[in-house]
Amino acid sequence: MxxxxxxxxxxxxxxxxxxxxxxxxxxxxxxxxxxxxxxxxxxxxxxxxxxxxxxxxxxxxxxxxxxxxxxxxxxxxxxxxxxxxxxxxxxxxxxxxxxRPESPETLGEKLIQTMLEAGFGQALAEEVVSALPEELARTAALDERALAWLARQLAKRLSGLDDEAAFMDRTGIVALIGPTGVGKTTTTAKLAARYVMSHGTRPVALVTTDSFRIGAHEQLRIYSRLLDVPMYALNADQPVSDLLERMKGKSWVIIDTVGMSQRDHRVIEQVGHLHGGDSPVRLVLLLNAASQPETLEEVVVRYRQAAQAAGGELNDCIITKQDEAGRLAPVLDIVMRHGLRLLFVSHGQRVPEDMVLAEPVALIEQALADRAPLTRPNVRQVAEPAVRNSGNLLGQGRRLAGVLQALRQRLPGFERLEEAWNLLGLPSTIQQQRLEELLSEYPGPGQVQGMMWSERRRVPGESWSMPDVALSPEGTWLALPLLQHRQVAGQKARLEASLERHLIDLHLMSGLPDGETGEWLEQRKLSWCSQVRGSQRVEHAGERLSLASLAGVGEGVSEERCRFRGGPARLSLSTLPVNVALKGSRRGQEHLAAQAWLGEVRDEESSRILGTRYWIAPARLGGESKPLLLTLLQGDVLPQLARRAWQRLDPAELGELRADLKLSMAGGLATVAAHLDLAEDEAAMDLRAELLGLGGGRRRRRDVALLESLIQLFMVRDTIRHLGLGERETG
Structure with missing residues (x-):
């Protein structure tokens, strides 16, 4: 039975x-x-x-x-x-x-299986899938969108050489290191040939330290003759400084080192001799694409340890023998997990044709295209490789640096928010001085086209008011808001000052402008929109009524997707023409021809009413008012998020913290978190998922989780910087 x-x-x-x-x-x-x-x-x-x-x-x-x-x-x-x-x-x-192999059920499991079939390791696969956006996770379909997301995530983790010319133009010594047989001599010739093609033969020289391998000198000498560049020999135990006098006038020197097993204790001595001179030596590790993943892992770890022990750094690599490798994914997995920068990929013996600049997107596409079915029965039961926990802090540091760089590129003013965070823990007087300097030059010319003026009253439960938020020409919120107490007094005076300094022609307000300000806005035909309460009285059809009583009278316009209180919602909009009285208007200017907008916000799934909102805009704007009122609706959440950030910025944990600096940071964190929650493009989706994977995790309210993740991001950034593993030069 x-x-x-x-x-x-x-x-x-x-x-x-x-x-x-x-x-x-x-x-x-x-x-x-x-x-x-x-x-x-x-x-x-x-x-x-x-x-x-x-x-x-x-x-x-x-x-x-x-x-x-x-x-x-x-x-x-x-x-x-x-x-x-x-x-x-x-x-x-x-x-x-x-x-029978168990078929993966969720999209995350399917993506892990896809990576494992390509040859990526379990550790990297789980790290990538941990940042799977909720928009994709809702479905189990491994479709083009999901695969495109996977390719983007892997490509982001593969750091390449953005500008080959910048790499070649940087004078100094480049030493190629790695195990025996990895292709150092041929790669030395290929690098020299690429340099000669752009800079000529005069500035370059070749050096070999390989006195163990029979014919090693002769092989490099043949290349030097073909390229018409000088070659010098250096004993393996001889410091580079012994040759510097003979190589005066050479701005680019490439050293072909003796091949050593990663387990050879002389590796540290070899790297130490390379750093024996006064000139800086850039170490480049060569990785054989045809080697086993366990071997590659050991090569990276041991050679990096040797570089550290010798007082140097090893951050760059070149993949060799790609043409001999069955799959490309295993070596890319090693490069990504250790945060190495991949300069070139070599795939043959021809000089210089068989070496190309590493292009992360193309390499990831090639790796994912070459997949083989798994031999193990279950994706969730695949044995963890021995190298699972060997990824180091440098790799994580580069990942965090990538998230920070994406935030800088996406949000104008994010660099200033970083500068504000950097003031934490400084003495109070220094904090104040540097904050004054920071804010005096912010926002910069051309950064602002509009302003979202916050309510001129305290946030409930706090002793401060929500800072004002500037809008970029693209309509994006600037990451660092403007403190209210630094603005000039009086509504009209503030708007005039903003027009004079930034040529601002868009104003989003809480409450109707006063009479003087309204006349000033209308005389200059500036765009403006006010979010008002349902009790706001207007004149419609000869009667003076509240907006709330006109809810069923307006003409239905559209239904818009939006987010409300951290969740997906739909906004049903209706509109009707009204006249409004502006307080303090001169006689004859008491009434303004306006358009009233009424919005009902419903939960996207249950259709439950979440709230109603009302807006007033000048009638001359017509339908152009709709994006303005949507921006005001989205700004509703900022005071609540800023209050939460204010409570999370604890001086006992972060060090001495002035109240105005704390408010600047709280407002900035709230603005960034809200922007990321509201944005719908795929780049925002990726960044959102990356942040949630790094920091606060997934909570019921996504905007709150993003806020917690941003705070965690800054704190981890500080920790990594203190360890000396922060962002590095990429030239």
Missing amino acids: RFVGVNSREAMRQVRAALGDEALILANRHTEQGVEILAMAESAAEDGNGGIGESTPRSAEPGRPAAPAPPDPTQAFEAMSARLLEEMRDMRSLLTERN
Whole structure:
């Protein structure tokens, strides 16, 4: 008999109830319904009918059972044989199903399987999928959008050489290091050839330290003659400084070092000799694409340790012998996890044709295109490689640097928010001085086209007011808001000052402008929109009514997707023409021809009403007002987020913190978190998921989780900087 329960305990309860405590369990498995158990009664063979006999027959006399018919031994044996045969078939089917590779169910599992099939390791696969955006995670479809997201995430983790010319133009010594047979001599010739093609032969020189391998000198000498550049020989135990006098006038020197196993203790000595001179030496590690992942891992770790022990750094690499590798993903996995910068990829012996500049996007596409089915039965049970925990802080530091760089590129003013954070812990007087300097030059020329003026009253429960938020020419909020107490007094004076300094022609306000300000706005035909309360009275059809009472009168315009209180929502908009009275207007200017907008916000899933909003804009703007009122609606969340950030910025944890600096940071963190929550483009989706994976995790409210993640991002950034593993020069 088969029994299905939501868990093992429930299924066993059914077994005991039907077959008793002596039931024989034949098999069990997990199904979509829960746990399925195959069982039979231990006495089934003894009762002669295999447990499948009919119920006891009754006589025609009501309630009186008839005597059971004597069992037929032949029929009982055949029935028992048939049942046992059926059970054997079921067990065989069950065993076959268990040995069949389990198909991944969620999109995350499918993406992990895709990476494993390509040759990427489990550690990197799980790290990437940990940042899977919720927009994609809702579906299990491994479609083009999901694969494009995967390619973007991998490409972001693969750092390349942005500008080959900048690398070549930087004078100094480049030393190629790596195990024996990795292709250092050929790569030395290829690099020299690329340099000669752009800079000529005069500034370059070749150096070899390989005195162990027969013919090593001669091979490089042949290349030097073909390229018409000088070659020098240096003993492996001889410091580079011994040659510097002979190489005066050479601005680019390439050293072909002796190949050593990563396990050779002389590796540290070799790297130490390379750093023995006064000229800086750039170390470049060569990685054989055809090597086993475990070997590559050991090569990177040991050579990096050697560089550190010698007082140097090893951040760059070149992949060699790509043409001999079955798959590209394993070596790319090593490069990404360790945060190395990949300069070039070599794929043959021809000089210089068989070496190209590393292009992360193309390499990732090539790696994902070359996939093979997994031999292990279950993605979730694939054995963890021995190198799972070998990724170091430098790799994480580069990942964090990538997130910070994306925020700088996306949000104008984010660099100033970083500068404000950098003031934490400084003495109060220095904080104040540097904050004054920072804010006096902010925002810069051309950065601002509009302003979202916050309410001129305190945030509930706090002693401060929400800072004002500037809008870029593209309509993006500037990351660092403007403190209210630094603005000039008076509404009209503030708007005039903003027009004079930044040529601002867009004003979003809380509440109607006063009469003087309204006249000033209308005289200059500036764009403006005010979010008002439902109690705001307007004149419509000859009557003076509140906006709330006109909710059913307006003409339906559209329904817009939006976010409200950290969740997806829909905004139903209606509008109607009204006249509004501006307080303090001169006689004859009491009423302004305006357009009233009424919005009803509903939960996207349940259609439950979440709130209503009202806006007033000049009638001359017509439908151009719609994006303005949407921006005002989105700004609703800023005071709440700023209040939460204010409470999270604890001086006991972060060091001395002035109130105005704390408010600048709290407002900035709120603005960035809200922007990322509201943005709908794929770049924002990726950045959002990356942040949530790094910091606060996923919470019920996404904007709050993003705020927590941003605070965590800055704190981890500080920690990594203190360890000396922060962002580095890329030239």
